[in-house]
Amino acid sequence: MTQAVLQMSNISKSFNGVGVLHQVDFELQAGEIHALMGGNGAGKSTLMKILTGVYQLDEGEITIDGKPVKIDSTQRANEHGISMIFQEFSLVPTLTVAENVYLNKEPRTKLGLIDQRKIALQTKSILQDLQIDIDPDCEVGKLGVGYWQITEIAKALTVDTKILIMDEPTSSLTKIETELLFQLMDRLKAKGIAIIYISHRMDEIFRVCDRVTVLRDGKNCITAKTSEIEMEQLIEHIVGNRVGEAFQWVERSYDVTAPPLFQVKNLTIGSRVKNVSFEIKPGEIIGLAGLMGSGRTELARGLFGLDPYQQGEIYVRGQRKRISSPQDAIKAGIALVPEDRRTQGLVLEHSVRDNIALSILPALTKGLFVSSKASNEIAHQYVDKLSIKTDNIYKLSGLLSGGNQQKIVIAKWLATNPDILILDEPTIGVDINAKIEIVKIIREFANSGKAVLVISSELVELLAVSDKILIMQKGEITAEHQRQNITSEEALEHAIQSF
């Protein structure tokens, strides 16, 4: 075997006496894409923060190119050729691509001014090298999110990067952008750059990664070549003792002859949703599949009164409802768990309790004031019911992990006791344990005779939870499949992509 570009051995780390990492080993070869997986609290991010100099290790050793190194600051990590691409991008939207790429390391002219020409030329050559066609003079804010990612990568390449860490890089990308990113990663790999790839998405891991390391409870669980391990095995390693539960479709029974609980007729919303009709029976879970931009999210927004619909009718329990604002939707018994929990779902600097209580303030109000006791009760009830992991109900929601944040958003809507629950990408950026739990929550809700509409780009999840799957293309519902008639993920993928 060739010498590893990075070797982390026996890494241990604890916070306030609580061990987070226990003698973890991690090895990275040059030109390798190595997936790092594990549930929340498994220690992935702590390990990466040690590598990038955010945290110092308690015990263990890091060697780069065979030489032991001490990474005591993020700057030191950069000097060793370690770059991290963050989930939240560190770009200035009002500057051009080139200006962002060279931000704070601008080449200077003889007069000491910034050499704009050189910046543009060098950026161009980096982008050409990566075979990416973007104009270096274009403002970043005008580009799609996918290109932000590429700009970030170009930024990393202006310094001598040997190790690139990518944390959930595809969570906000479209299918095409994702494909572009994967091709780019292959080219980086060919240049000898090693990539640590953190993702919860199984299909991506198998598509782009050479090896995978799984951490569980702060310990090494397994390191294997992706060509030598099956997805089921991998999931088993990640979730530990909770196999079986993972993404099995459970055939559910509900009265198919019952009158529909929720009915949408000929709905048209702007130019993105055209003449959409469907119905959901009590106890039924409908999956909505489609590419990004197919009008899925726009449909959800319209049903919840966030965008006006020009045409069509919405019925709840046979009664026609006029929905022109979220207030109307809530009154009609509709709840929406939005796509982006951080910007649409939660007030991050408010507590778990206050976030849950926010949707039901009138119900919690006794006289003039919101009752603390009632708020606490409802918060405790849902923290227990959805097993939200938090120190207490007063903890700021922004401090919780993605999965637990998502559960708060779900809790907040379940608290309104809706008849129809719409979930837009409910498990995005959520670890597999939380995914399993969310699927369970959705099923339980439906079992109580309610209607559910799940929108998701994760087909495995859609297949696990839906009784019926609608396919949306270019704003229209083009097909409807009973779940039992869909044989595999590939068949569903084919249905979504075909025109």
Next chain:
Amino acid sequence: MQSKASNSSGSKLLTIDWRKYMVYIAFVVVFIFFAVTLHDQGFLTTGNLLNIIRQTAIIAIMAVAMTFVIGAAQIDLSIGSIAALSSLTCALSIQAGIPIVFSALIGLATGVVIGFINGMLITRLSIPSFLVTLGMMIIISGAAMWITHTAPVPILNDSFNFIFGGGSIGGIPILLFWMLAIAIIGHFILKKAPFGRKTLATGGNENAARFTGININRVKLWVMTSSGAAAALAGMLYAGRMSSGRYTFGEGDEMSVIAAVILGGTSLFGGTATVVGSVIGSLMIGMINNGLIIMGLDVSQQNVVKGLIIILAVAFSKKAMQR
């Protein structure tokens, strides 16, 4: 690493937001400092302490409303000019022989209408509150100079002057009662009433608030309107105290009020706010003013020191927060 919610009653202590308490600590420190150094000059006498309250109550009343405005991630720069115009509309009404109750209502309505217009411009035309109220500040201060051609309007009605700021009951200035009443109402609305929650949710994450079915435009409209109302009350209290309406009342008050609110621990970006903090922040600024005057500093020196103390206090609270 994480434990479940049920078994962790003691850990609430660890999550204390120190910024919330910084202003109280600073208040006590500054108070003790003046009490010791200015003991001989009569800082601690009842008369002087009541004086501080007289000088701060009006700022504190506007700060209570501003807490909601900033809590909702808005700003209101027009309050000083509203105070001036309201003092004049009220004084002119009294001069015209209108009963004081109605004159006061006219003064109040002046602020309510301007605040409402601010709110409408912010919500209907989506203009940032900073720009709307900056423009409004200039318009209203112009209007206040215009209506009487900069002439002050004397108020000869003793009961008005007594109720609105001039009087005292049992030695306690009536301004203190006004301040306490407004502060208590504000505190309970912010902490306990649904409107307070909605305000903070709107300020913390406007998008999420909208997705939760909160009418964020209504929230913004209300906070701006109540800020206008509080400014109008402030203007009338100035008028009562000085027995006249003047276009100079409230000049520059918006900055003192914003400073008091931020000093009190309300986040400039919205989402977290405290009425009690704002009142203490106002009192602290008033106390610093008073202490510096007793020390014999002139206005120019007072300003330098006051500015420094405000920056220091905020810097300390930021540091304390990071820990």
